[in-house]
Every structure is written in structure tokens, then in C-alpha cells.
Amino acid sequence: MMVSLSAIIVVGTWEVGGIPYIWNLATKTDRTNLFIMDTDFRSRYTFWTSIVGGFFTWLPTFTTQSQIQRYNAVPTLRESRLTLFFNTCGMILIMLLCSWIGLILFANYYNCDPVTTKTITSSDQLLPLFAIEVLGRYPGLPGLLLAGLTCGSLSTVSSTLNSTAAIITEDFVKYYKPDLSEKQLLIISKTISITSGIVSFALVFVIAEINKTVNISPFSTMLHGTLLGPIFGAFCLGMFFPISNELGTFLGLISSIFLTAFTGLGNIFAGLAGKLPDQRLSLRTDGCTLVNQTGENIYEFEKTLTAFSRFSDWKQMHQQDSFLLKIWSISYVWQPAVGV
Numbered sequence: 001m002m003v004s005l006s007a008i009i010v011v012g013t014w015e016v017g018g019i020p021y022i023w024n025l026a027t028k029t030d031r032t033n034l035f036i037m038d039t040d041f042r043s044r045y046t047f048w049t050s051i052v053g054g055f056f057t058w059l060p061t062f063t064t065q066s067q068i069q070r071y072n073a074v075p076t077l078r079e080s081r082l083t084l085f086f087n088t089c090g091m092i093l094i095m096l097l098c099s100w101i102g103l104i105l106f107a108n109y110y111n112c113d114p115v116t117t118k119t120i121t122s123s124d125q126l127l128p129l130f131a132i133e134v135l136g137r138y139p140g141l142p143g144l145l146l147a148g149l150t151c152g153s154l155s156t157v158s159s160t161l162n163s164t165a166a167i168i169t170e171d172f173v174k175y176y177k178p179d180l181s182e183k184q185l186l187i188i189s190k191t192i193s194i195t196s197g198i199v200s201f202a203l204v205f206v207i208a209e210i211n212k213t214v215n216i217s218p219f220s221t222m223l224h225g226t227l228l229g230p231i232f233g234a235f236c237l238g239m240f241f242p243i244s245n246e247l248g249t250f251l252g253l254i255s256s257i258f259l260t261a262f263t264g265l266g267n268i269f270a271g272l273a274g275k276l277p278d279q280r281l282s283l284r285t286d287g288c289t290l291v292n293q294t295g296e297n298i299y300e301f302e303k304t305l306t307a308f309s310r311f312s313d314w315k316q317m318h319q320q321d322s323f324l325l326k327i328w329s330i331s332y333v334w335q336p337a338v339g340v
Contacts, residue, residue, distance in 0.1 A: 004149070005101070007144055008141075011138060012101065012104040016107045022103050029110075029281060040315070041330045041334060043331060049331050057225070060228035060232035060340070062084065064231070065163035065166065069162070110287070111284050115283075161197055218332040223264070224335075226339060228339070229256065230257050237252065267329070270328045277314040
């Protein structure tokens with residue numbers, strides 16, 4: 001995975017025009033402003049959503065069963081901490097690499113936004129499009145990208161399926177059927193793992209339909225916050241409030257899931273209805289040229305600049321929003337924090 005990301009960055013940076021060109025273009029269009037100090041929870045990307053919201057977004061991932069199994073796989077507490085430390089360093093590196101890839105994609109499609117021109121249906125398809133159009137000139141690179149994505153996804157899916165089977169077997173099967181032998185439990189665990197894998201594969205087609213109307217990144221973060229945020233809250237409750245009991249923890253967990261589901265689903269449906277603030281930065285299509293099957297130019301797109309000011313235009317346009325709509329307009333990055 002790291003090799004594929006590195007290859008994309010090296011070749012992509014070279015093909016687009018180099019580091020100075022990419023960075024200057026991103027700076028000129030206000031895409032490198034890291035210190036947006038706006039405290040409005042509706043502002044999608046600010047310093048606070050990155051630091052505070054990002055903290056609550058990532059921390060719950062380290063309290064899942066798949067992660068805890070990794071901690072328990074090493075012999076000592078010190079090695080568990082070292083594992084967590086190296087994992088954190090690796091994730092930070094991957095996020096930085098992915099951020100630079102995002103700037104590469106923006107620089108490459110600066111004058112011709114493929115989403116606006118309907119070349120693709122979602123911004124999630126930008127990287128595959130870039131791999132075909134630009135990296136496709138280098139034999140093996142598109143395949144390396146596919147191998148990296150497959151490697152990264154399989155490592156996550158395999159550990160998740162394993163942990164799902166372990167939880168159901170240990171916490172439910174053994175509890176209700178304590179007389180089962182180890183061999184029977186092993187067969188049940190493998191059956192659960194296979195069934196979970198089939199269900200996960202079926203969900204691919206559901207996600208494909210969802211992706212036609214909703215970007216995967218906000219949707220997955222909301223789903224992540226709705227489920228993992230409350231679980232992390234339960235972990236914190238147990239660590240910092242030892243007097244808490246099972247009933248209180250369960251009620252808090254259910255209440256948190258309902259609250260985050262309400263805000264998350266409200267955000268999705270309000271977005272589909274076009275009622276959420278549109279905070280996108282400028283997009284251009286003046287560099288696009290459509291051609292017919294004979295290769296002749298049909299026409300050139302007229303210059304289209306869809307500019308949005310994060311801190312003036314959209315706030316003025318949504319001053320009269322109802323209280324409920326303002327709640328649903330809260331940045332999806334805050335969803336895990338709401339769950340906690």
C-alpha cells in the first residue's frame with residue numbers, strides 16, 4: 001500500500017508539473033489554509049474540526065475489538081504501547097500522503113472539473129480517473145494502485161471479520177450454550193466469519209447505490225461516529241467512572257446511538273434535499289473541450305467559476321434556517337464527538 005501511494009505521488013507530481021506548481025496553485029485557490037479558526041460547528045473544515053473533531057474521529061478506532069485483539073497479540077504491555085505508537089505514526093504518514101494526492105488531483109483537473117462536466121458521477125472516482133488518464137501511460141502503475149487498495153482493504157476486512165466472529169462466539173454463543181465443545185465452537189466461529197464476509201460483500205452493492213447520491217467519505221465518517229463514538233464513550237465511562245454499572249452503560253450506549261443516528265440521517269437527507277450550506281471552493285470548467293467520436297471539437301465549455309466563501313456567503317444564505325436544520329448542518333467531522 002505504501003509503495004502504491006509513493007508511486008502515485010512521485011509520478012503524479014512529475015506529470016502534473018512539480019511540487020512548486022501544485023503547492024502554488026493550491027495556495028492561490030485557498031486550499032492550503034490550515035488555520036481557519038471559525039468556531040461555527042457547521043463549518044465543515046476548520047482548525048477545530050481537524051484537531052478536536054479529528055481526535056474524536058480517530059480515537060474510537062483504537063477501542064474496537066479488531067484493535068484490541070492486536071494489543072493482546074503481543075506478550076507485554078510495553079510492546080502493546082509500542083505497537084500503538086508505530087500504528088499512529090503510520091496513520092499520520094498515510095494521511096499526509098493522501099492529502100498530497102488530493103492536491104495532485106486538484107492541480108491536474110484545475111481547469112476542468114470532471115464532476116461538473118459529468119465525466120464522473122462522484123468525487124470519489126477522481127483517483128481511478130487519474131490513474132487511467134495519467135498513470136495509464138506507465139505500464140504497471142494502475143495495477144500497482146489496484147493492488148495497494150486491495151491490500152489495504154483486505155487487511156482491514158480480515159481482522160474485522162475475525163473480531164466479529166470472536167465477539168459473537170465468546171459473548172453470545174458461549175453464554176447461551178456453555179456446554180459446547182471447542183471443536184463445535186470453532187465450527188460456529190468459522191460459520192459466523194463466512195456469513196459476515198458474504199454480508200459485507202453484499203453491502204458493496206448497497207454502497208455503490210448510495211455513492212450515486214452521497215459522497216462515501218462523509219457517509220462513512222457519519223456511520224463511524226454513530227457506532228464507534230458511543231462504544232468509545234462506554235470505554236471512557238468504564239475507565240474514568242468505575243462506579244458505573246451495566247444498566248447505566250447500556251442505556252447510555254443506546255441513547256448515544258439514537259442521538260448520533262438522528263443527527264447523521266438528518267444530515268444525509270437534508271443534503272439530498274439541497275438544504276445544507278454549500279461550502280465548496282471554486283471549481284472550473286473553462287479548460288474542458290468535448291469531442292465527438294471522430295475526434296473533432298464539438299464545443300468548449302464556457303468559463304464556469306462556482307465560487308463559495310466559507311465564512312460569508314453561505315452563512316448569510318442560511319441565517320434563517322430552523323434550529324433543527326442547523327443541528328443537521330453540523331459538520332460530519334463532529335459526528336464521532338457527538339457519539340462520545
